[in-house]
Amino acid sequence: MSHERTVIRGGLVITAADEVHADVLVEGERVVALAATGSPAAQAWEAERVIDATDCYVIPGGVDAHTHMELPFGGTAASDTFETGTRAAAVGGTTTIVDFAVQSVGHSLREGLDAWHAKAQGRCAIDYGFHMIMSDVTEHVLKEMDVLVEEGVTSFKLFMAYPGVFYSDDGRILRAMQRSAANGGLIMMHAENGIAIDVLVEQALAAGHTDPRYHGEVRRELLEAEATHRAIQLARVAGAPLYVVHVSCEQAVNELAQARDLGLNVFGETCPQYLFLSTDNLAEPDFEGAKYVCSTPLRPKEHQAVLWRALRTNDLSVVSTDHCPFCFVGQKELGRGDFSKIPNGLPGVENRMDLLHQAVLDGHISRRRWIELACATPARMFGLYPRKGTIAPGSDADIVIFDPHERYVMSAATHHMNVDYSAYEGRQMTGRARTVLSRGTPVVDAGRYVGHAGHGTFLPRSTSQYLI
Numbered sequence: 001m002s003h004e005r006t007v008i009r010g011g012l013v014i015t016a017a018d019e020v021h022a023d024v025l026v027e028g029e030r031v032v033a034l035a036a037t038g039s040p041a042a043q044a045w046e047a048e049r050v051i052d053a054t055d056c057y058v059i060p061g062g063v064d065a066h067t068h069m070e071l072p073f074g075g076t077a078a079s080d081t082f083e084t085g086t087r088a089a090a091v092g093g094t095t096t097i098v099d100f101a102v103q104s105v106g107h108s109l110r111e112g113l114d115a116w117h118a119k120a121q122g123r124c125a126i127d128y129g130f131h132m133i134m135s136d137v138t139e140h141v142l143k144e145m146d147v148l149v150e151e152g153v154t155s156f157k158l159f160m161a162y163p164g165v166f167y168s169d170d171g172r173i174l175r176a177m178q179r180s181a182a183n184g185g186l187i188m189m190h191a192e193n194g195i196a197i198d199v200l201v202e203q204a205l206a207a208g209h210t211d212p213r214y215h216g217e218v219r220r221e222l223l224e225a226e227a228t229h230r231a232i233q234l235a236r237v238a239g240a241p242l243y244v245v246h247v248s249c250e251q252a253v254n255e256l257a258q259a260r261d262l263g264l265n266v267f268g269e270t271c272p273q274y275l276f277l278s279t280d281n282l283a284e285p286d287f288e289g290a291k292y293v294c295s296t297p298l299r300p301k302e303h304q305a306v307l308w309r310a311l312r313t314n315d316l317s318v319v320s321t322d323h324c325p326f327c328f329v330g331q332k333e334l335g336r337g338d339f340s341k342i343p344n345g346l347p348g349v350e351n352r353m354d355l356l357h358q359a360v361l362d363g364h365i366s367r368r369r370w371i372e373l374a375c376a377t378p379a380r381m382f383g384l385y386p387r388k389g390t391i392a393p394g395s396d397a398d399i400v401i402f403d404p405h406e407r408y409v410m411s412a413a414t415h416h417m418n419v420d421y422s423a424y425e426g427r428q429m430t431g432r433a434r435t436v437l438s439r440g441t442p443v444v445d446a447g448r449y450v451g452h453a454g455h456g457t458f459l460p461r462s463t464s465q466y467l468i
Contacts, residue, residue, distance in 0.1 A: 003028045006440060007045050010037055011053025011401065014367050015060060015390050016376035024058060026397040029439035033393055051435060053401045059371055060390050061095025061126075061398030061436065062353045065378040066245060066269065066320030069099055070119050074343045076334065079325045080418045083453045085349055086125040088416035090443045090451055092350035093433035095398035096379070096388050096459070098129040100157060105136045109144040113153060117458070124456030125449075126438050127398075129382070131155040131188060135165070137172035142179045152460020154383050155186040157245070160227045161194035161295065170234060177238035184463035186381070187235065188243045191227035191252065192219060192296060201340050212289030213282045215339045216297040224296055225251035232259045232266055241265035241464065243381065246322050248274045248296040250306040257315040265466065267381065269318040270307050272355045273298060273346050273423060281423075290332040291421050293342040294322065308364045311373060318381060319356060319373045323349035325419035347419045351410065355424070357402070357431040383461035397440035404431045416449065 006026040013022045013034065023042040025033040035042035069085040071078040080088065082099075089097055101116035103109050109132055116130055130153050134141065137158075145156060158173050159166035168176070173189075180187050200218035204210075209217075228244055232255060235242035247253060247268045259266040273294060278301040281292040292298055310316040324345025326332050335342030356370045365373070379389025387396050408414075410424040436444035443451030 004049065004440070005047035006049040006051065006397070006437070007047040008051045008053050008058055008399065008401065011056045011058035013058045013391055014371055016368055016372035019367060024391060024399065026399070026437070026440050029397055031391055031393055031395045031397050034391070051401060055405065056434060057402040057404055058391065059400050059402050060375040060388070061400055061438065062093050062374050063096045063378040063384065063389050064089060064094045064321050064323070064349055064352060065098045065318060065382050066322045067097045067099045067349055068322070068324035068345065071100070071102070071324055073324070073345065074334065074341060076326065076331050076343055078345060079327050079331065080323070080347070081123065082120040082128070083123040083125070084416070084418040085323065086128065086456055087449055087451065088350040090125045090436055090438065091416045091433065091449050093353035093400040093402060093436060094349060095126045095436065095438045096128070096384065097126065097349070098131055098382055100133050101130045102133045103135050103141070107136070109134070109141055109148060113148065121458070122454045125443055125451040125453060126456045127459050128456055129384070129459040129461050131157050133157045133166065134168070134176060137168055137176050142175060145176070145179050145185060146183045149183045149185050149463065154184065154461045154463050155188055155243070156180060157188040157190065159190040159194070160231065161190050161192040161197065163194050163198055167194050170230065173231070174234050174238055177235055177240040181238050181240035186241055186243055186464045188245050189231045191224060191231050191244050193223040193227045196223050205338060205340065210337050210339055212287065212293055212335070212339050212342060213279065215293045215342065216279050216282045216299070219295060219297045221249040221251045221299065224249055225255055228252040228255040232264070235266065236264065241466070243267045243269065245269050246271050246274070246296050247316060249299045249303050253306055253310045253315055257310070260315055267318070267466065268310070268316040269320050270311070270316050271320060271322045272348055272352055275304055275307055275359070276355060277423060278304065287336060290335055290342045291328055291423065292346065293332070293335070293339070293344055294324070294346045295344045311365060312369070318378050319352065320378065321348040321352050323347060325417055327420045329420055346423050347417045348423060350415050350417050351424060354429050354432050357404065358429060361430060380465045383463055383465065384459060385465060397437050399437045400433050401435040402431065403434045406430070406432050406434070408432060
């Protein structure tokens with residue numbers, strides 16, 4: 001391991017807890033000290049690499065706790081590999097992803113985890129961990145959960161949606177929750193009533209409603225709220241904590257708020273697409289709406305204000321991307337004439353940090369809350385803090401020099417994600433990552449990717465620091 005020293009001078013260091021004009025000293029892969037800019041201590045530091053952060057923010061690298069690189073879905077697979085996806089993440093100021101390994105029905109958790117290790121190993125530009133998707137909860141699989149927690153795969157995702165693919169019934173969900181209550185794991189829930197949704201899909205198609213916008217109409221807000229409520233009650237019965245992924249609507253937020261008001265260990269995540277996009281996008285003509293098909297679906301615009309308020313009050317605690325890109329040509333097009341065949345997912349791993357900075361400028365959240373939602377809380381929630389998610393002595397030197405003044409336009413022509421469209425095409429942005437360090441090594445310099453596949457290492461995670 002290199003013991004090369006780096007000093008970052010003159011920036012405003014922003015963490016979830018503080019904003020301070022400080023210089024940062026990095027030795028090898030770790031932060032070793034912070035000192036007030038201009039102080040004798042800071043001026044005494046010497047280093048091989050000096051980074052001038054004047055007029056910039058110095059922030060922890062983003063932690064995106066919800067990505068799907070190379071995810072098989074509906075006869076195709078997500079278009080970003082671990083190599084292209086982590087490169088795009090780095091350029092966007094994200095230095096850690098937690099992706100989802102998938103257990104297929106009839107197979108063990110171990111087989112699924114091994115398959116994802118094989119996809120990612122030696123290919124990632126930044127550090128990565130895994131959650132485990134459980135599709136087939138059996139006695140053997142429940143025992144495997146304990147083994148995975150020991151290995152640092154400490155979170156498990158279950159689906160109330162997608163019957164015949166990922167769906168688990170209430171009994172299986174309860175058993176998995178009981179097991180996680182005992183082993184310290186965290187259950188993540190895709191909360192939509194998939195059984196009811198399938199009925200509405202069938203009826204919509206029979207009525208000739210085949211356009212992308214019907215994807216949003218059949219996946220009703222009430223069916224997200226109902227599943228969220230049910231997941232919370234099952235978690236209460238099991239005595240287990242619960243993390244609800246990609247919360248998209250007011251009714252589901254209300255269920256979370258009620259549970260949190262009771263003091264329950266229930267947490268909610270939302271994603272930039274629900275904060276910045278809406279059913280207006282799903283209704284775009286000429287099948288363009290297919291670009292915006294994801295589940296949970298985009299909602300009418302009025303839900304955005306509710307989500308922002310929940311992010312301020314902590315009824316929603318994390319913003320992740322659910323990055324799951326499919327190209328419009330050849331992949332999204334599989335659903336022409338039948339919206340139910342459009343692969344579900346949006347590209348976004350490169351855009352999250354910038355969009356949330358835009359939210360700071362727009363007055364939705366504070367600068368420290370930006371870092372809390374995008375870096376510190378996901379790191380705490382998934383057993384990576386304080387190694388990730390903050391800038392403090394002993395932390396990994398995952399550091400972003402973020403220029404809050406740089407203006408640019410989001411576009412598929414310039415992004416690094418391996419997908420042929422941008423969900424935010426033409427959006428005027430202010431602020432972007434200028435220099436990105438991953439464990440002390442520059443992976444982005446002057447906005448240009450300078451990293452390499454294989455720099456990123458697998459992160460075994462401890463159990464969640466939020467659990468009582």
